[in-house]
Each structure stands twice: as C-alpha cells, then as structure tokens.
Amino acid sequence: MKLSELSLKEASQKIQAREISSLELTREYLNNIEKVEPKVSAYLEVTSDLAIKGAKAADKKVKEGNYNSPLLGIPAALKDNMLALGTRSTAASRILQEYQSAYDSTVAAKLSSEGMVLMGKTNLDEFAMGSSTENSAFQKTKNPWNLEKVPGGSSGGSAAAVAAGECVYALGSDTGGSIRQPAAFCGVVGLKPTYGRVSRYGLIALASSLDQIGPLTKTVEDSALILNGIAGQDQNDSTTAPVPVEDYTKNLSKSIKGLRIGIPKEYFVGGINKDVEKTVRQSITQLEDLGASIKEVSLPFTDYALAVYYIILPAEASANLSRYDGVRYGYSIIKDDKKIKDLFSVYSESRAKGFGDEVKRRIMIGTYSLSSGFYDAYYRRAQKVRELVKNDFAEVFTDVDVLATPTTPTTAFGLDEMMDDPLTMYLSDIFTVSANISGIPAISVPCGFSDGLPVGLQFMAKPYAESLLLQVAHQFEQNNSWYKEKAVI
Amino acid sequence: MAITKEEVKHLAKLARIGLSKEEVDRFQKQITSILDYVDMLKKVTVEKGEKIVMSDVENILRDDVVKQSKNQEKLIEQAPDQKNGYIKVKTILKKNETI
Numbered sequence: 001m002k003l004s005e006l007s008l009k010e011a012s013q014k015i016q017a018r019e020i021s022s023l024e025l026t027r028e029y030l031n032n033i034e035k036v037e038p039k040v041s042a043y044l045e046v047t048s049d050l051a052i053k054g055a056k057a058a059d060k061k062v063k064e065g066n067y068n069s070p071l072l073g074i075p076a077a078l079k080d081n082m083l084a085l086g087t088r089s090t091a092a093s094r095i096l097q098e099y100q101s102a103y104d105s106t107v108a109a110k111l112s113s114e115g116m117v118l119m120g121k122t123n124l125d126e127f128a129m130g131s132s133t134e135n136s137a138f139q140k141t142k143n144p145w146n147l148e149k150v151p152g153g154s155s156g157g158s159a160a161a162v163a164a165g166e167c168v169y170a171l172g173s174d175t176g177g178s179i180r181q182p183a184a185f186c187g188v189v190g191l192k193p194t195y196g197r198v199s200r201y202g203l204i205a206l207a208s209s210l211d212q213i214g215p216l217t218k219t220v221e222d223s224a225l226i227l228n229g230i231a232g233q234d235q236n237d238s239t240t241a242p243v244p245v246e247d248y249t250k251n252l253s254k255s256i257k258g259l260r261i262g263i264p265k266e267y268f269v270g271g272i273n274k275d276v277e278k279t280v281r282q283s284i285t286q287l288e289d290l291g292a293s294i295k296e297v298s299l300p301f302t303d304y305a306l307a308v309y310y311i312i313l314p315a316e317a318s319a320n321l322s323r324y325d326g327v328r329y330g331y332s333i334i335k336d337d338k339k340i341k342d343l344f345s346v347y348s349e350s351r352a353k354g355f356g357d358e359v360k361r362r363i364m365i366g367t368y369s370l371s372s373g374f375y376d377a378y379y380r381r382a383q384k385v386r387e388l389v390k391n392d393f394a395e396v397f398t399d400v401d402v403l404a405t406p407t408t409p410t411t412a413f414g415l416d417e418m419m420d421d422p423l424t425m426y427l428s429d430i431f432t433v434s435a436n437i438s439g440i441p442a443i444s445v446p447c448g449f450s451d452g453l454p455v456g457l458q459f460m461a462k463p464y465a466e467s468l469l470l471q472v473a474h475q476f477e478q479n480n481s482w483y484k485e486k487a488v489i
Numbered sequence: 490m491a492i493t494k495e496e497v498k499h500l501a502k503l504a505r506i507g508l509s510k511e512e513v514d515r516f517q518k519q520i521t522s523i524l525d526y527v528d529m530l531k532k533v534t535v536e537k538g539e540k541i542v543m544s545d546v547e548n549i550l551r552d553d554v555v556k557q558s559k560n561q562e563k564l565i566e567q568a569p570d571q572k573n574g575y576i577k578v579k580t581i582l583k584k585n586e587t588i
Contacts, residue, residue, distance in 0.1 A: 348502075
C-alpha cells in the first residue's frame with residue numbers, strides 16, 4: 001500500500017513505531033499534491049514550508065520519546081474559512097483574497113498542539129454558501145472519482161483532498177450538509193458533531209445557529225480520533241456546551257446487536273435517484289443482518305426543514321456578513337477607485353466587487369426576511385417551524401437509537417449543471433439540513449457506488465450521542481470494503 | 490410571492506450592495522423563485538408565543554479579568570485605509586453641520 005493511502009490510524013501507528021517518519025509521510029503527500037492537484041484543484045493554498053517544518057518538529061518529538069497523540073505528525077488540511085496563523089483565510093471570496101489569519105481558530109490551535117502537519121487550505125463555496133464548491137471565487141474543484149463531476153460542497157475542497165490522497169484528513173464546516181454532502185459525493189467519511197460540541201472560534205461565520213466544524217476522513221475510526229482532538233468547551237465560543245468529552249473510539253468495536261435503527265419514511269420519497277435508494281436499502285438490510293432492529297418511523301415536518309433553512313440561514317448570514325464593509329479589513333473599492341465619493345459608496349461598491357452572486361442573493365433574501373413588515377411572516381414563522389422540526393427528532397429518539405437515511409438524493413452531478421438554478425441546487429441538501437436545524441450529530445459513510453460514483457449513507461443520533469453514532473457507522477463500514485476503494489486520478 | 494425590481498433595488502440599498510441593471514433583473518427572478526419555495530411555511534399552523542434559542546445553554550459568564558488582547562497594530566494593519574494607528578473612513582459630517 002502506498003503511504004498516501006494509509007488511514008490516520010495506520011499512519012499514526014507507523015509513526016509511533018518509528019517505521020516511518022512524519023517527514024517521509026509529509027513528502028509523500030506533497031509529491032502526491034504535485035501530481036494530482038492540477039487535475040483536482042482541491043487546495044487554495046498549499047503550505048509546503050509550514051508542513052515540512054511541522055513534520056520535522058513532530059519527528060523530533062518522537063525521537064525524544066514524547067509521542068503524545070495519534071495526530072502527531074499527520075498531514076492535514078483545513079477548509080479555507082478557518083483561521084490558522086501563517087496562512088491566508090479567504091473563505092474563497094474576493095473580499096478576503098488577501099486576508100492573513102490574524103489569530104488561530106480554536107480547532108487549528110488544538111490540532112497544532114496535537115502535532116498536526118498543516119498541508120494547506122482547501123477550496124469551498126464562497127463563505128460556505130453552496131453545494132458544489134463552484135461558488136468559489138477562485139477555482140472549481142473536481143470530483144476525484146470523475147473529473148467532470150462536482151465534489152459537492154461547501155467543503156468540496158476538503159472532501160476531494162482526502163479522496164485524492166492529498167492529505168490524511170481534513171476539517172470542514174457544516175451549516176446545512178456542507179461536510180456530509182461532499183463526503184457522500186467523494187466517497188469519504190464526513191461527521192457533523194452536535195451543535196455546541198466543537199468550538200467555532202476563528203471559523204468565518206455563515207449562520208451562527210447552524211454552523212458546526214467536523215472532520216472528513218478515510219475511515220470512521222479516523223473521525224473519532226479527530227473528534228477526540230477538537231471537541232470541548234471553549235471560553236471563546238459561548239455556544240460550546242459544558243458536556244464532558246468522551247474517548248470517541250471507545251465504543252467503536254462494540255456490536256450493534258439489539259440497537260434500534262429508525263428509517264424515516266419521509267426520506268424515501270420523490271426526487272431520490274433509484275440507484276441511490278437501492279444502495280441505501282441494501283445497506284439497511286445489512287444493518288439488520290448485523291443484529292440491529294429496523295423500524296420505519298416518521299418525521300412529519302421533514303418537508304419544511306429546507307424552507308426553514310433558507311429563511312434562517314440567509315437572515316443570519318446577512319447579519320454576519322455585514323462586517324465586510326471595505327473599511328476594517330479585506331477588499332476595499334478605495335484601492336481601485338481613488339475618487340469614490342462617500343462612505344455609503346465605499347460600502348456598497350466594495351461589497352459589489354467583493355461578493356459573488358450567491359452571497360449577494362442570500363444577503364438580500366436575509367435582509368428581506370428580517371425587514372419590518374416581513375419579519376413575522378418569514379423569520380419568526382421559520383423559527384417556530386424550526387421548533388417543530390426539532391420536536392420531531394426529540395420524539396423519534398424516544399423510540400429508536402439512531403436514524404439511517406441516504407445522505408443525498410443523487411450522486412455527484414456534473415460541473416456547471418446547476419449553476420443557473422439556485423433553487424434546484426438547494427434541493428441537494430434536502431436530507432442533511434434537518435440535523436443542523438435541530439442541532440443533532442450526523443455522519444455520512446460510503447455505502448456503495450452508482451455508475452462509478454460513491455453513494456453515502458447518513459446516520460443521525462440525539463445530541464451528544466457521537467459515540468453511538470460512530471459505533472454504528474464503524475460497524476457498518478467494517479462489514480463492507482467500500483472504504484478501501486480509492487479514486488484513480 | 491413576486492418581488493418587484495424596485496424592491497430588489499431597495500433591498501440592495503439596505504444591504505449596501507451595489508447592483509448593475511443586469512443583476513437587478515436576474516436577482517428579481519431568482520429571489521422570487523426562492524420566496525415562492527419558502528412560502529410553503531405559511532401552510533404550517535404555529536402556536537403563539539416565541540422561542541428563538543438554539544443552544545440549551547444560557548448565560549455563560551466568565552470572571553471579569555484584565556488580560557492581553559490581540560495585537561492592535563497587527564489588526565489595524567489589515568485595514569485598507571489608516572492613519573496614525575486609526576482606521577480611516579470617508580468624511581461623514583459636512584463642514585458647519587451640527588448633530
């Protein structure tokens with residue numbers, strides 16, 4: 001097996017046993033980046049110097065007998081909406097094209113203290129708004145399984161980088177499916193932890209009541225190892241909960257015999273691709289073979305979740321993105337037009353030039369739903385329906401332990417296929433948004449292929465039940481060999 | 490619910506985004522189709538009263554202790570226009586104008 005195909009677990013065992021050095025591993029990944037990156041375009045910035053420096057520091061630590069973490073010396077990538085000292089953080093937007101991270105995000109700081117080797121920053125839809133990574137202001141990332149398809153989004157760069165062997169793992173952010181949907185499209189594992197489990201300090205905010213950071217990995221066990229490193233309360237993010245951090249690997253090998261798995265019937269109706277449905281149904285049969293009891297359940301408000309999402313997200317985004325004003329940092333029109341006449345024009349022209357279409361659209365929709373006269377009809381109503389969606393889950397989890405659904409209604413679609421029709425693009429998040437609306441944890445694992453493209457199986461559980469979620473996902477994964485399939489580029 | 494071009498222009502003004510004529514036309518159609526979609530929420534019966542909280546945690550407080558903040562110079566350096574350690578903006582008050 002090539003070094004670039006090792007899972008995090010395998011690579012870390014070899015580093016600990018001193019069979020390989022972090023420097024060897026890092027060089028292998030840098031070589032692989034050089035080879036495949038011209039085709040895949042997963043990275044916005046490759047930080048080779050930082051990586052080599054990090055690898056040498058890790059090797060020194062191992063040599064001195066201070067091996068302290070399975071993440072020590074492991075090459076990783078961060079989505080480019082997470083601040084990390086020594087890198088730019090652009091959120092794939094022209095308005096932040098030159099922005100140098102002023103400090104470390106909590107996740108970057110935590111992973112650095114565990115010995116992460118930072119390979120670079122990955123591409124995304126501008127400000128994480130999108131489902132294909134095509135809304136990046138800088139480049140289009142390709143799906144490693146088929147270079148004419150999208151990698152999904154918004155963490156498309158992170159998913160593609162893992163699938164293409166350009167890093168061992170990557171972090172993404174998930175506001176409505178932005179970790180799980182690209183993980184499904186690229187055949188990797190994507191975990192969105194519970195809202196409040198991982199600090200968002202230093203994550204460029206999109207919608208603050210929905211955003212959550214999580215890992216994209218080759219295996220479920222790798223996800224558990226990374227969650228161990230990034231979870232926990234943080235005084236810089238007061239939405240993080242004072243819930244103790246477990247060892248998320250501890251239940252992985254336990255059998256799922258007797259667990260109750262719910263299949264929500266609302267996730268198997270119109271619009272779902274037949275092949276995807278078949279593959280997911282087969283996976284459910286496997287779960288039954290593994291000893292789980294399968295039960296059809298109902299989440300009656302599922303149909304409204306996406307509509308709730310497309311009111312709440314733009315509303316929060318319009319407030320969060322008001323900070324890009326051409327005055328404090330980022331792009332300003334005054335650089336290009338010295339004669340710009342007044343402050344209002346500085347704001348509106350900096351934003352006109354700095355933001356792309358999707359960002360402008362969402363800011364305006366958010367402004368609309370928050371404006372007086374429409375606030376009650378849109379924003380307040382959406383918040384109330386949100387409670388109903390949340391209650392659906394609270395109720396169903398008194399009856400079953402986890403839910404199993406398809407991650408997406410289709411496999412990866414073609415590049416440029418959906419760019420003219422934002423609403424159709426939004427529909428690709430239909431199975432993933434509910435977890436964000438309700439704040440519950442969810443994971444996507446590879447469960448087969450359709451026409452050479454990966455299919456994802458999603459599990460959801462109640463808040464802070466990540467151990468259970470990872471256990472079920474791991475047991476399913478290890479009963480198959482899908483995770484061993486590698487994209488050939 | 491259809492949104493007019495005038496409304497799009499007004500929204501753009503509120504949101505401080507300059508739009509070209511072509512953008513106004515395009516966004517009018519796209520925003521209308523998105524608003525039509527979210528209109529389905531009007532079918533849901535919701536109760537009165539309001540609960541708009543996401544986290545179950547509330548009022549996380551810390552002790553009020555003085556500590557070193559981020560490097561001010563470095564933060565101000567990122568401002569597009571600056572003078573003597575201050576961020577510079579266009580004049581907002583005209584001469585002889587009183588508040």
